[in-house]
Amino acid sequence: MRKVSLRSLAAHKLRLVLTVFSVVLGTSFVAAALIFTATVQTAFDSIFDNVARGVAVEVTPADDNSPGVPVQVVDQLREHRGELGIDRVQVDYSGPVTIAKADGKALQTGGAPSIGSAYTPPGESIDTAGLKLVSGHAPAAPGEVVINREAAEKADLTVGQTTRVAFGAGTTEPMQVTVVGLLDMPGSTGGFTNIQFSAEQAKKLFSDGRYVSTVDMSAAAGVSDEKARDAVAALLDPDGDGRYEVRTGEQVREDEKAAVGDFLNVIQYVLLAFAAIGLIVGTFIIFNTFSMIVAQRNKELALLRAIGASRKNVARSVRTEALVVGVIGGGLGLGLGIGMAAILRAVTASSGLPTDSLTIRPAAVIAAIVVGIVVTLLSAWIPARRASRIPPVEAMRQSSAEPGGRSLRVRTGVGIGLTAAAAVLLGASAAAEGTGALWLVAGGAVALILAVVLAAPALSRPLVGGIGRLLQKPFGAVGKLARTNAVRNPRRSAATAFALTIGLILVVVIGTIGASFKAAINEGIDKELAADFVVSGNAGAPLSSAVGPALTKVPDAQTVVALDMAYATYDGDDVAAFTPVGGPLSDVINVTMKQGVLEVPEHGMLASEKSAEDEGWKVGQQVTFTSTTGTDVTVTLDGIYEESAALGNWVIGNAAFDELVPSQATRMMAAALVTGKPGVSEQSLRDQLEQAVEPFLTAQVQDRQQYKNQFSSLIDQMLVILYALLGLALVVAVLGIINTLALSVVERRREIGMLRAIGLTRRQVQGTIYLESVYISIFGALLGVVAGLAIGLPLVYALGHWGLDVVAVPWSLIVITLVGAGVVGVIAALWPAISAARTKPLEAIAEE
Numbered sequence: 001m002r003k004v005s006l007r008s009l010a011a012h013k014l015r016l017v018l019t020v021f022s023v024v025l026g027t028s029f030v031a032a033a034l035i036f037t038a039t040v041q042t043a044f045d046s047i048f049d050n051v052a053r054g055v056a057v058e059v060t061p062a063d064d065n066s067p068g069v070p071v072q073v074v075d076q077l078r079e080h081r082g083e084l085g086i087d088r089v090q091v092d093y094s095g096p097v098t099i100a101k102a103d104g105k106a107l108q109t110g111g112a113p114s115i116g117s118a119y120t121p122p123g124e125s126i127d128t129a130g131l132k133l134v135s136g137h138a139p140a141a142p143g144e145v146v147i148n149r150e151a152a153e154k155a156d157l158t159v160g161q162t163t164r165v166a167f168g169a170g171t172t173e174p175m176q177v178t179v180v181g182l183l184d185m186p187g188s189t190g191g192f193t194n195i196q197f198s199a200e201q202a203k204k205l206f207s208d209g210r211y212v213s214t215v216d217m218s219a220a221a222g223v224s225d226e227k228a229r230d231a232v233a234a235l236l237d238p239d240g241d242g243r244y245e246v247r248t249g250e251q252v253r254e255d256e257k258a259a260v261g262d263f264l265n266v267i268q269y270v271l272l273a274f275a276a277i278g279l280i281v282g283t284f285i286i287f288n289t290f291s292m293i294v295a296q297r298n299k300e301l302a303l304l305r306a307i308g309a310s311r312k313n314v315a316r317s318v319r320t321e322a323l324v325v326g327v328i329g330g331g332l333g334l335g336l337g338i339g340m341a342a343i344l345r346a347v348t349a350s351s352g353l354p355t356d357s358l359t360i361r362p363a364a365v366i367a368a369i370v371v372g373i374v375v376t377l378l379s380a381w382i383p384a385r386r387a388s389r390i391p392p393v394e395a396m397r398q399s400s401a402e403p404g405g406r407s408l409r410v411r412t413g414v415g416i417g418l419t420a421a422a423a424v425l426l427g428a429s430a431a432a433e434g435t436g437a438l439w440l441v442a443g444g445a446v447a448l449i450l451a452v453v454l455a456a457p458a459l460s461r462p463l464v465g466g467i468g469r470l471l472q473k474p475f476g477a478v479g480k481l482a483r484t485n486a487v488r489n490p491r492r493s494a495a496t497a498f499a500l501t502i503g504l505i506l507v508v509v510i511g512t513i514g515a516s517f518k519a520a521i522n523e524g525i526d527k528e529l530a531a532d533f534v535v536s537g538n539a540g541a542p543l544s545s546a547v548g549p550a551l552t553k554v555p556d557a558q559t560v561v562a563l564d565m566a567y568a569t570y571d572g573d574d575v576a577a578f579t580p581v582g583g584p585l586s587d588v589i590n591v592t593m594k595q596g597v598l599e600v601p602e603h604g605m606l607a608s609e610k611s612a613e614d615e616g617w618k619v620g621q622q623v624t625f626t627s628t629t630g631t632d633v634t635v636t637l638d639g640i641y642e643e644s645a646a647l648g649n650w651v652i653g654n655a656a657f658d659e660l661v662p663s664q665a666t667r668m669m670a671a672a673l674v675t676g677k678p679g680v681s682e683q684s685l686r687d688q689l690e691q692a693v694e695p696f697l698t699a700q701v702q703d704r705q706q707y708k709n710q711f712s713s714l715i716d717q718m719l720v721i722l723y724a725l726l727g728l729a730l731v732v733a734v735l736g737i738i739n740t741l742a743l744s745v746v747e748r749r750r751e752i753g754m755l756r757a758i759g760l761t762r763r764q765v766q767g768t769i770y771l772e773s774v775y776i777s778i779f780g781a782l783l784g785v786v787a788g789l790a791i792g793l794p795l796v797y798a799l800g801h802w803g804l805d806v807v808a809v810p811w812s813l814i815v816i817t818l819v820g821a822g823v824v825g826v827i828a829a830l831w832p833a834i835s836a837a838r839t840k841p842l843e844a845i846a847e848e
Contacts (some may be wrong), residue, residue, distance in 0.1 A: 001304075001309065001313045001314075001316060001317045001320070002317075002320055004304065004317055006320075006324070016325070019286060019290075019325050019329075019739070020325055020328050020329045020332065021329075021735060023286065023325060023326060023328075023329025023330065023333060023372050023375065023376055024329050024332045024333040024336055024372075027329060027330050027333030027334070027337070027368045027369075027371050027372040027375075028333040028334075028336035028337040028340055028368075029337070029340075030333075030337065030364075030367050030368055030371050031333055031334045031336070031337025031338065031340075031341070031364050031365075031367065031368040032336075032337040032338075032340035032341045032344065034337075034361070034363055034364035034367055035337060035338060035341035035358060035359065035360055035361075035364045036340075036341040036344045036345060037265075038359040038360070038361050038363075038364065039341065039345055039357070039358050039359045041359070042359045044257065045257060053127045053249070054125070054126045054127040054218060054249070055126055055127075055216045055217070055218065055248075055249035055252065056086075056217055056218050056219035056223075056225040056228050056229070056248065056249060057086070057216075057217045057219070057225065057228050057229045057232050057246060057247070057248060057249075058214055058215070058216050058217070058246075058247050058248075058249065058252050059073070059077070059214065059215040059217075059232065059236065059244050059245070059246050060213075060214045060215075060244065060245050060247075061243070061244060061245070062242050062243055062244055062245045063243075063628070064574075066628055066629075067208065067210075067211045067628055067629060068207065068211030068212050068213050068214075069211060069212050069213075069214065069215055069244065070210060070211055071209075071210060071211065071212060073215070073236065073244075074089065074091055074212060074215055076235070076236075077089050077215060077217065077232065077235075077236075080235060081217070082220075083231075084228060084231040084232055084235065085219055085220050085223035085227060085228045085231055086217045086218070086219065086220060086223075086228060086232070087217075087218045087219060087220045087221075088126055088217065088218045089215065089216075089217050090120070090124075090125070090126045090215070090216045090217070090218075091212045091214075091215060091216075092117065092118070092212065092213045092214040092215070092216055093117065093118045093199070093202040093203045093205070093206040093207050093212060093213060094115055094116060094117035094118070094202070094206055094213045094214070095115070095116055095167060095205070095206040095213065096113075096114060096115065096116070096167075097114055097115065097116035097165050097166065097167055097193075097195050098114060098165070098166040098174075098697055098698060099114070099147070099151070099155060099157075099163060099164070099165050099166075099193065099195055100155075100163045100164040100165070100166075100174070100697055101154075101155040101156055101157070101163075102155060102156035102157055102161065102163070103156070104164075106166075106697050106698055107151065107154060107155045107193060109192070109193055113192055113193070114151075114192075114193040114194075114195075115193070115194050115195070116165065116167065116194075116195045116196075116197065116202070116205065116206065117194065117195075117196055117197075117202060117206075118196065118197060118198070118199040118202035118203070119138055119139050119146060119196040119197065119198060119199065119202075120199070121138065126216055126217070126218045132183065132184040133146065133181050133182070133183060133184075134149060134182055134183065134184045135149075135159050135181060135182040136159040136160075136179070136180045136181030136182060137180055137181050138180075138181060138198075139180055139181070139196060139197055139198045139201075140198055141198070142198070142201050143175065143176060143177050143178055143201075144177070144178055144180045144197070144198065145165070145177045145178070145179060145180065145195050145196060145197055146179070146180060146181035146182065146183055146195075146196045147179055147181075147182060147183065147193070147194065147195050147196070148182070148183045148184075148185040148192070148193065148194045149182045149183060149184055149185070150185070150192070151192070151193040151194070152179065152182055157179050158179065159179055159180065159181060159182060160178070160179065160180075161178070161179050162176060162177070162178050162179075163176075163177060163179065164176055164177065164697055165177050165195060166544075166696070166697040166698060167205060167206075174695060174696065174697045177195075183196070217232070225248040225249065225250065226248060229246055229247065229248050232246050233246040280502060283375055283378065283379045284379075284495055284498050284499050284502075284736065286322075286325075286375070286376055286379035286380065287379040287380070287382065287383070287495065288492065288495040288496060288736065288739070288740055290318065290321075290322065290379060290380040290383040290384075291382075291383045291386075291491075291492070291495070301314050301317075302391075304317075311388035311389065312388065314384075314388045315384040315385060315388035316384075318380055318383060318384035319377060319380060319381070319384050321380070322376045322377050322379070322380030322384070323373065323376070323377060325376050326372045326373035326374070326375070326376030326377060327369065327372070327373060329372045329376060330368050330369035330370070330371065330372025330373055331368075331369060331372075333368050333371075333372055334364070334365060334368035334369065337364070337368060338358065338360065341358060342358060345358065408457055408458065408490070408491070411454045411455075411457070411458075412454065412455055412457070412458040414454050415450075415451045415452075415453075415454030415455025415456075415458070416451075416455060418447045418448070418450050418451035418454065418455075419447075419448065419451040419455065421444075421447045422444045422445075422447035422448035422451055422790075423444075424444075425440050425441075425443045425444030425447060426440070426441060426444035426445075426448070426790065426791070426794045427794075428440050429441045429444065429794045429797065429798050430794065430797055432798070433801050434801045437797070437798035437801065438795075438798050438799075440794075440798075441791065441794050441795045441798050444791070444794065445791045445795075448787055448790060448791060449502070449505065449787065452498070452501060452783055452787055453498060456494035456495075456497065456498060456501075456783065457490040457491045457493075457494040458490070459494070459783070460487065460490040460493045460494045460497070460779060461487045461490050463779050463782065464483070464486045464487050464493055464775050464776065464779045465483060465486075465487050467775050467778050467779060467782075468480075468482065468483025468486060468487070468771075468775050469483065471771070471774070471775070472771070475767060475771060478764050478767045478768050478771065479771055481755075481768050482767070482768045482769075482770075482771035482772040482775065483771075483772075483775060485744075485748075485768065485772050486772045486775045486776055492740065492744075493776050493779070495740075496736060496737055496740040496776050496780070497776050497777070497779050497780030497783065498780065498783075499736040499737070499780070500730070500734075500736075500737070500777060500780035500781060500784065500821065500824070501780045501781075501783045501784040501787070502784070503730040503784070504730075504780070504781055504783075504784025504785060504788060504817055504821075505784045505787045505788040505791065506788070507723065507784070507788065507813070507817065508784060508785055508787075508788025508789060508792055508810070508813070508814065508817070509788050509791050509792040509795065510719060510722050510723070510792075511719070511788075511792075511810040511813040512788070512789065512792030512793060512795070512796060512808070512809065512810055513792065513795065513796060513799070514715050514716075514718075514719045514810070515808040515809065515810040515813075516796045516799075516804060516806055516807055516808045517715050517804065518711075518712045518715055518808070519806045519807075519808040520803075520804055520805060520806035521708060521711045521712065521715075522708050522712070523806055524645050525645075525704065525707060525708050526704075526708075527590060528589055528590050528591065528644055528645065528646050529588075529589065529590070529646065529673070529704055529707070530587065530588050530589060530590050530675070531559075531561075531587075531588040531589070531673035531674055531675050531704075532674060532675050532676050532682065532685065532703065532704070533673075533674045533676075533685065533686065533689055533701055533702065533703055534671055534672070534673060534674075534701075534702050534703075534704075534707045535547065535551060535671065535672040535673075535674065535689065535693060535699055535700070535701050535702075536670070536671040536672075536699075536700060536702070537698045537699060537700070541698060542565065542668035542669060542670055543668065543669045543670075543671075543696060543698065543699055544668070544669065544696055545562070545564050545667045545668060545669045546696075547562065547669050547672060547693060547696055547699055548560065548562030548564070548581050548582060548669055548672050550692045550693065550695075550696075551672050551674060551689065551692055551693070552582060553692065554674075554685075554688045554689055554692050555688060556676055556677050556680040556684060556685050556688055557674050557675070557676060557677070557685065557688070557689070558583075558587075558675050558676055558677040558678075559582070559583035559584070559587040559588055559673075559674070559675045560582045560583060560672060560673070560674050561580050561581070561582040561583050561584075561585060561587070561588045561589075561672065561673045561674075562580070562581045562582055562669050562671075562672040563578050563579070563580055563581075563646075563651075563669065563670045563671050563672070563673075564578065564579050564581050564657065564667055564668065564669050564670070565577065565578045565579075565667075565668050565669070565670045566628075566657075566660065566661040566667050566668065567628060568625045568626060568627055568628065568633075568660055568661075569625065569626040569627075569628075570623070570624075570625050570626070571615075575625075575649075576648070577625060577650075577652055577657065577660055577661070578647070578648060578650070578651045578652070578670060579600070579651060579652050579653065579654055579656075579657035580600060580651055580654075581654060582672075584598075584599070585598050585599070585600070585647075586598050586599075587675055588673035588674070588675060589644070589646050589647065589673065591641045591642065591644050591646070591647060592641065592642040593639055593640070593641050593642075594609055594639075594640045594641060594642060595619050595639055595640045596619060596638050596639020596640065597639060598639070598641070600638070600651055600652065600653045600654075601636070601638055601653050602653040602654055602655035602656070603635055603636065603653050603655050603656045604635055604636045604637070604638040604652070604653050604656070605623060605635040605636070605637055605638065605650055605651065605652040605653065605656070606637075606638060606639040606640070606641055606647070606650060606651050607637055607639075607640055607641075607649065607650040608640070608641060608642070608643050608644060608647070608648070608649050608650065609640055609641065609642055609643060610643055610649075611649040611650055612637070612640050617637050617640075618637070619637055619638065619639065619640060620636065620637065620638075621636070621637050622634050622635070622636055622637075623635055623636075623637055625652075625660055627659075627660050627661065627662075631659070631660070631662075633656055633659045633660045635652050635653065635656045643803070646673075674689060682703065686701060686703070689701045730824075734824055734827065734828050737773060737776065737777065737824070737825070737828035737829075738828045738829075738831060738832060741769060741772070741773055741828065741829055741832035741833075742831065742832045742835065744832070745769070745832050745835055745836045745839075749839060752765060752836055752839045753839055753840070753841045753842070754841075756839060756841040757841040757842075762837035762838075763837070765833070765836050765837045765839070766833040766834065766836065766837045767833075768833075768836075769829045769832055769833035769836050770825070770826055770829045770833055772829070773825040773826065773828050773829035773832075774822050774825035774826060774829075775825070776825065777821045777822065777824050777825030777828070778818065778821050778822055778825065780821065781817055781818050781820075781821030782818070784817070785814055785817060785818065789809065793807060793809075
C-alpha cells in the first residue's frame with residue numbers, strides 16, 4: 001500500500017504540486033513569523049547586551065515619574081562603599097535626546113534608544129571594556145559632543161559638523177552642537193544613538209542639581225554582584241518601602257530585554273494570527289483536494305479492496321499520501337518563510353526598526369515542518385475515512401463517492417442552529433457593555449463562521465444558481481452549462497468558495513472598524529476644533545513648553561492656546577495633568593459644558609463627564625494631585641464637560657499646575673491651537689507659524705484637514721499592513737480555486753470530450769470554465785461580505801464603550817470586493833480553462 005500511495009503521487013505530478021503549494025503557503029506564515037521576530041529580538045539583544053557593562057549594582061527610582069536619585073543618596077553610597085563591597089561609584093547624568101541629521105530633519109531610531117549622557121574618560125569608567133574614541137577628541141567645552149559612529153553614519157554627520165539636539169520631550173529649544181568626535185560602541189547597531197557631552201554640561205542638561213538619573217557601582221575584588229546588591233539595598237531601604245530599585249547589571253540587561261520582548265510578542269502574535277488564517281484557508285483547500293482525489297480514485301480503491309486490501313489499508317494509503325505532501329510542503333514552506341522574513345526585515349530596516357542578520361532558530365524549523373504535517377494529515381482524515389468505507393462493488397459502478405443527501409441535511413440543520421445562536425449572541429452584544437460585549441461578539445463570530453462552513457453547501461445551489469441565471473444570459477448555452485456545472489456538486493462549490501469567504505469576512509470586519517474609526521475622528525475634529533491650525537510633535541509626541549510662547553509672538557495669530565502637560569499621581573495611579581496656557585479655550589475648542597463654563601480658574605479644574613462619573617466627583621468638590629516630587633496640590637472641580645478628545649479627562653488651572661510642576665525641566669506641551677486674525681490668509685499664517693517653530697526640531701504645523709489626515713493615515717497604514725497579510729491568505733484562496741477547477745477538469749475529461757465531439761468549440765469550453773469560476777467566486781464573496789458585516793457592525797457597537805461612537809459601512813470596499821471576486825474568478829480559471837480547451841475529444845471519450 002505504501003508503494004501504491006507513492007506511485008499514485010508520482011503519477012499525478014500536477015495534482016501533487018497544487019496540493020503541496022497550498023501547504024507551503026500556510027506553513028510559510030508560521031516560519032516567517034518566528035524567524036522575523038527572532039531576528040528583531042537578536043538585534044535588540046545585541047544592543048542590550050552592552051547595557052550596564054561592568055556594572056555590579058545599579059540604583060534607580062522605583063517610580064518612573066520620579067525626578068531621579070537624590071544627591072544625598074549618592075554621597076551616602078560613596079561614604080559607605082568600603083563596607084558595602086563597592087569599588088567605584090559612577091553617577092549617570094542622562095536622558096532621551098533627538099539629534100538632527102545633516103539635512104536638518106530628526107534622526108529616526110525605529111524604537112531603539114536615543115540617549116544623551118556624560119562622557120567618561122576610559123580610566124575613570126566602570127566599563128572596563130571602555131568606549132573607544134576613534135576620531136576627533138573628547139567633549140570639553142559647552143556645545144561639544146561625541147556620537148557613536150553608527151548613528152553618525154545614518155545622520156550623515158562628520159567630525160567638525162554642526163547640528164542640533166533636542167532634549168527629552170523638549171524642555172528647551174534644541175541646542176546647537178558641534179560633533180568633535182566619533183565613538184566605537186559595541187552593540188550600537190540597529191538604530192541605537194548615544195550623544196555624549198562633557199560631564200559638567202551633562203549635569204546641567206539632565207539634572208536640576210538635586211537628583212541624578214542613575215547610580216552605577218562596580219564591586220570590590222572578591223565581592224559578588226549579588227552580595228553588593230543586597231548590601232546596597234539594605235542601606236537604602238531598611239524599612240522596605242521600595243523607594244529605590246536596586247539591581248545587578250545582569251538584572252538591568254534582562255529587564256531591558258523583557259520590556260522589548262513584550263513589544264516583539266505583539267508583532268509575533270499578529271503575524272501568527274495571520275498564519276492561522278492562512279492555515280485555515282489552506283486546510284479547506286487541502287481537504288477539498290483530497291476529497292476530489294479520493295472521488296477520482298474510486299475505481300482504483302475499489303479494485304484494491306476487491307483484491308484483498310482492508311479498510312485500514314485504504315485509509316492508510318490516503319494518509320500516507322498526506323504525510324508525504326505534509327513533509328514536502330513543510331520543508332518548502334520553511335524556505336518560503338525564510339524569504340518572507342527577509343522581505344519583512346528589509347522593509348522594517350528601511351523604516352528604522354533595529355534588525356540583524358536573519359536568525360533561524362530550531363523552533364522555526366520544527367514548527368514549519370510539524371505544522372505542515374499536522375495540518376495536512378487533519379485535512380486528509382475525513383477523505384481517508386470516507387475512502388475506506390466505499391463498498392468495492394458500489395465504487396466500481398460510480399465515478400465519485402460523495403456523501404448522500406442525509407449527510408447534507410444534517411449539516412444544514414446544524415448550520416441553521418448555529419446561525420440562530422450567532423444571531424442571539426451578536427444581538428445580545430448590543431445591550432452589553434465593555435469586555436462582556438466583546439466576548440459576546442467573539443462567540444457570535446465563531447458560531448457564524450461555523451454556520452457558514454456547515455450551511456454553505458445548502459446555500460450554494462440557490463445562490464450559485466441565482467448568480468448563474470443573472471449572469472448567464474449574454475453567454476447563452478455556455479452560461480447555462482457553466483451554471484449546471486457549478487451547482488452539480490454543492491459540497492465542492494462551497495468548499496472552494498469558503499477559502500475566499502474567510503478572507504473576505506476578515507477584510508470586511510477590518511474595513512468596517514477602520515471606516516468607523518476614521519468617521520469618528522473626522523466627526524469629532526469637525527465638531528470640537530475651532531482653531532485654524534494645530535501645532536504638535538511628530539507622531540503625537542510632546543513638545544517643549546517653550547513652543548507656546550514662541551507662537552504667541554506670531555504677528556497674525558489672534559489666539560494661541562497651548563496645552564501644557566506633566567505627569568502626576570492621583571489616588572495612587574500615574575496620570576497626565578494638562579493646563580491651557582494663553583487665550584480663552586472657547587476661541588479654539590467647541591466643548592459642551594454640562595455644568596459650569598469653559599474657563600479654568602487659576603486654582604480650579606474642569607473634568608469630562610465620564611471622568612467625573614467614574615471618580616464620583618461633584619462640582620465644588622476638592623481633588624488632590626501629587627507631583628513627582630511628592631508635593632500635594634489640591635484643586636476645586638468647577639465644571640464638567642461632555643467627552644472631548646482635545647481636552648481629555650481633565651484640565652487644571654495655571655497656578656495649580658505651576659505648584660504641581662514647579663520645574664520647567666518636567667513640563668511639556670501636548671499641542672497648541674492657533675486662530676488667525678480676521679482677513680489673514682491661511683498660507684500667510686502657516687508661513688509665520690512654521691517660521692516660529694523652525695528652531696524646534698520635531699514640531700509640525702497642520703491645518704484642520706491635515707490634522708484629520710494625520711489620524712486617518714495612521715489608521716490607513718495599519719489597515720494596509722493587515723490587508724497585505726490578508727492578501728496572502730486570499731492568494732491561497734485563489735490557488736484553491738485553481739486547484740479545484742484543475743482537478744474538476746481532470747474529473748470531467750470524458751464529459752468535456754463528449755461536448756467537444758458534438759460541436760462545442762475550444763473557446764466555448766474556456767468560457768464555460770471561466771463562468772463557473774466566476775459564479776463560485778461571487779458566491780464566496782457574497783457570503784464573506786454578509787458575514788463580515790454581521791460581525792463587524794456589532795463589533796463597532798461593542799467598541800463604543802471605549803469611545804468609538806460612530807458606525808460606518810465601507811461601501812466602496814464592498815463594491816470593490818464583489819467586482820474583484822469576478823476578476824479573481826476569471827484569473828483563477830485561466831489555466832484550468834486552457835487545459836480543458838486542449839482536451840482531445842476521441843482520446844477523452846475512449847478513456848475509462
